[in-house]
Amino acid sequence: MNLPASEVRSAPAAKERRIPKHLAEEWRGRTYVYLCVLIMIVTIFSIVYFIASRGLAPFISHGVSVSEMMFGLEWRPDGEPAVFGALPFLFGSFSTSLLAAVIAAPLGLCASLFMTEIMPKLGKTVLQPGIELLAGIPSVVYGFVGLSVIVPFLRDVFPGLGVGVLAGSLVLSIMILPTVTTVSTDALRSLPRGLKEGSMALGATRWQTISRIILPTLLPSLLTGVVLGIARAFGEALAVQMVIGNAPHIPHSLFESAATLTSIITLSMGNTTSGSLHNNALWSLALMLLLMTFVFVFVVRMLERRVKR
Template sequence: MNIPTSNVQSSAESGAKPRERKQRHVAEEIRGKIYVYFCVLLMIVTIFSIVYFIASRGLAPFVSQGVALKDMLLGLKWKPEGEPPLFGALPFLFGSFATSLFAAIIAAPLAFCASIYMTEIMPKFGKTVLQPAIELLAGIPSVVYGFVGLSVIVPFLRDTFPGQGVGVLAGALVLSIMILPTITTIATDSLRSLPNGLKEGSYALGATRWQTISRIILPTTLPSLLTGVVLGIARAFGEALAVQMVIGNAPHIPHSLFESATTLTSIITLEMGNTTSGSLHNNALWSLALILLMMTFLFVFVVRMLERRVKR
């Protein structure tokens, strides 16, 4: 029996097309994997390079230049050009923690109330108007926050409270506005991801809206809310320019919220440009940068622990 030549060719072509498509898909998948693995490898190498560079500079004062770690962490005087030179970083650590924690104390209640308003009280208005307005704050440069603090907050504190207006409270107020979008966004996402069955069950048992919010919603989402607070503190801890403009930059531990202080980031930005690379003063500033990096890792660790608690 003779089979037409045209039928044989069409069947061969139809069988070749799926193989070609499969080969293209395999080639695209390989190229995609190579690109993704390259990006991941580049990111890992970049992170380890940054850590190695900062650690190699930051550990030099303790390894080869005779500075004791205890003297830096617990010392109260910063005199790099003195005889002998003193590198007490405790005032900077205190200033960084004080401004960051006070900023979180101010911003967290406002962020929680705003997120509850946007998700539970007026979701439509909050999603269309309030949330975009709050997220707009995240795009404002830090120098603008510092200038507003210097022009508005500092004169108000100077006229209302004792002191010159600059100090820990001024820095905390500026930072609270800066970290408000971070905490609000995370809190809003966590409240919106809450299963509706929990709220509906609470309403079915006769609870009011405020009882549901206070006894069901907030306790259930508390780990996620705390994650937002920790990320806000990490954001405030690493801020330099805005705080530097309003905190006064005095290297001592303040005795009140209205006294001048300084932070790790402020002292690094103020003095790094006036030092010689490889000198003891320069390496001591890199040690402060290493401390700042370790604090960032600590905040990330706390966030991971809170995320594990949420998954449980």
């Protein structure tokens, strides 16, 4: 079929008009994506630069020793001379976070196994939404519940006033439980069914399959959930501040008061003058928190590489 000469000439012209429009849409999309990535990179580097510039000021401008702040046992910013020993706060942050992970990891792992291997239908429809709902509760609510329930219970059963490392760890364990459970559940559901079916076909029971096949295979992914939970607990401020007692010393038992990096920052930052030695020392504590966040991210990346292998 022969087309008129006018239509033959207009077809390439219409095609030429459509191509620039398509390229324009592609370039607009690329520009938008690159702009968002650039804003994110600039924001991250700006935060790191701001915290580092303030956090390094005590060591550069005021002559505070790094070893004194990292390993000092006394925190007396108003003393003569001022002493900034952050070891009690580092000990409080690590002790509460690790103890919370020790409590939450078995609970989260058992809950994820129950929701995926034992009763998957009930777990997917009822239990998992309920656990994920815990992640949306504000931290002040956890702190208030801990102050109203956990602290009086510990005060009545154990020696001490109830506030202390154990109270803070129990509150943090409840807060990080959704993180550990969700990551573990996603890892268990991503496991190929052929591994479990092959184990069952060889005569293994359900518990033998879980203990000898599923858990060793998914150990890096399960540890990723635990590390993310520790990172979440390490940076928590308000809930821990309400139940830990905020005493700037190293506790000798789980029932004694302590303090964390986040709690001392939130309690003291509003009472200092910007640019003063005390204020910059608090920024040094914030820099320690930032560095620990980088460490946790590095550990998670290393675990993810093991999963891919």
